[in-house]
Amino acid sequence: MPTLVYCAAIVLDAPIFDVSSCLKHGRVSHLVLFQAPNSLLAMLWQDKSTSPNRSKSLTMSRHSVSRHLRLAIDDYDETIRRFTPGYDAMLAAAAREFACVRPSRVLDLGGGTGSLAQALLVHGGVGHIDLIDVDPEMLAQARIRLARFGKRVRFREMSFFSELPPCNGVATSLALHHIETRNTKTNLYRRIHEVLPPGGLFVNADVTMPRAEPERQQTYRLWIDHMMACGISEEGAWQHLAEWADEDTYFPLEEELASLGTAGFHSECTWRQGPIAVMVGRKAPSSAGR
Numbered sequence: 680m681p682t683l684v685y686c687a688a689i690v691l692d693a694p695i696f697d698v699s700s701c702l703k704h705g706r707v708s709h710l711v712l713f714q715a716p717n718s719l720l721a722m723l724w725q726d727k728s729t730s731p732n733r734s735k736s737l738t739m740s741r742h743s744v745s746r747h748l749r750l751a752i753d754d755y756d757e758t759i760r761r762f763t764p765g766y767d768a769m770l771a772a773a774a775r776e777f778a779c780v781r782p783s784r785v786l787d788l789g790g791g792t793g794s795l796a797q798a799l800l801v802h803g804g805v806g807h808i809d810l811i812d813v814d815p816e817m818l819a820q821a822r823i824r825l826a827r828f829g830k831r832v833r834f835r836e837m838s839f840f841s842e843l844p845p846c847n848g849v850a851t852s853l854a855l856h857h858i859e860t861r862n863t864k865t866n867l868y869r870r871i872h873e874v875l876p877p878g879g880l881f882v883n884a885d886v887t888m889p890r891a892e893p894e895r896q897q898t899y900r901l902w903i904d905h906m907m908a909c910g911i912s913e914e915g916a917w918q919h920l921a922e923w924a925d926e927d928t929y930f931p932l933e934e935e936l937a938s939l940g941t942a943g944f945h946s947e948c949t950w951r952q953g954p955i956a957v958m959v960g961r962k963a964p965s966s967a968g969r
Contacts, residue, residue: 755791755792755817755820756792756794759794759853760909761906761909761910761911762906762919763853763905763955764901764902764905764952764953764954764955765952765953765955766955768950768952769852769884769950769952769955769957770794770795770798770852770884771798771802772884772949772950772957773798773799773803773850773852773884773957774798774799774801774802774803775802775803775949776803776880776882776949776957776959777799777803777804777805777848777850777880777882778802778803778804780804780847780848780878780880781803781804781805781806782804782805782806782847782848782879782880783805783806783807783847784805784806784807784808784809784845784846784847784848785799785803785805785807785808785809785846785847785848785849785850786808786809786811786843786844786846786848786849786850786874787799787808787809787810787811787850787851788811788839788849788850788851788854788855789811789812789813789839789851789852789853789854789855789857790808790810790811790812790817790821790851790854791812791814791817791821791852791854792817792820792821792824793810793820793821793822793824793825793832794824794852795850795851795852795884796808796810796821796825797824797825799850800825800828800831800832805848806831807830807831807832807833808831808832808833809832809833809835809844809846810825810832810833810834810835811835811837811838811839812834812835812836812837813836813837813838815836818834818836821834822834839851839854839867840867843870843871843874844874845874846874846875846879847876847879847880848875848879848880848881848882849871849874849879849880849881849882850881850882850883850884851882851883851884851885852883852884852885853884853885853886854885855867855883855885856885856886856927856928856929857926857927857928858928859928860928861930861934861938864930864935864938865938865941865942868881868938868939868941868942868944868960869941869942869943871942871960872942872943872944872960872962875962876962877962877963877964877965878961878962878963878964879961879962880959880961880962881939881944881959881960881961881962882958882959882960883935883957883958883959883960884955884956884957884958885935885956885958886927886929886954886955886956887929887930887931887932887935887954887955887956887958888929888930888931889931889932890931898953898954899920899954901953901954902916902920902953902954903916903917903920905953906919929954932948932951932956932958935956935958936948936958939958939960942960943962943963944960944962945960945961945962945963946958946959946960946961947959
């Protein structure tokens with residue numbers, strides 16, 4: 680059985696590749712063509728569950744946001760809002776979930792420059808945060824942003840695949856889409872479920888993408904329209920998505936929620952705008968409710 684591959688191509692006047700040959704010999708099973716006025720590029724999305732090269736997602740040791748997004752760390756806050764529909768509303772939605780339970784210690788996985796941690800400390804009623812990230816540049820920025828919170832924040836240069844420290848809640852934003860396979864992500868969800876106490880909360884704010892058409896194409900179109908509204912050209916927006924596709928894997932929302940359920944959580948989506956969703960996993964108050 681061939682590996683399931685979706686290929687999205689943006690075309691102008693000439694084909695990027697021989698479509699019939701690609702479908703016949705290139706293990707591509709679904710081809711979606713987009714028309715863009717000034718661009719000629721290809722973007723590949725692949726289910727990497729059987730990929731032999733999984734070291735990137737398992738260690739996350741080489742991931743650098745400055746390289747991945749091609750931006751200076753100091754410009755991250757401004758640029759991430761241009762790239763991400765509803766970024767501030769997403770952070771607020773995540774903080775609201777924690778404000779309902781006010782956990783004493785939360786792990787922020789892939790915490791980056793500390794935007795989510797700041798929202799949780801200011802609006803989420805969180806006592807202390809362990810901010811975890813593999814990128815030392817991002818951690819340096821997070822230390823500056825969160826300096827006013829003093830000892831309420833601990834910074835850990837480590838992968839979220841490492842052993843997780845004790846906590847009452849786990850949060851993450853725009854980080855777990857770097858995990859390539861659903862099995863690997865489900866296993867991480869299981870580890871998060873295990874480290875949480877009964878009644879513990881897990882909030883994942885991230886990109887989701889439908890598999891089926893026309894919903895998939897429509898969601899990408901919403902994403903492109905957001906970037907264009909923020910001053911990025913249509914050609915540039917598609918180019919960003921094509922570059923990110925090398926490291927990012929976006930699963931459908933229903934698959935993300937199913938993975939949370941498999942890991943033992945009661946799962947739901949509490950906020951969504953275009954490709955961005957806030958997904959919540961709640962651990963049962965007791966083992967009997969699992």
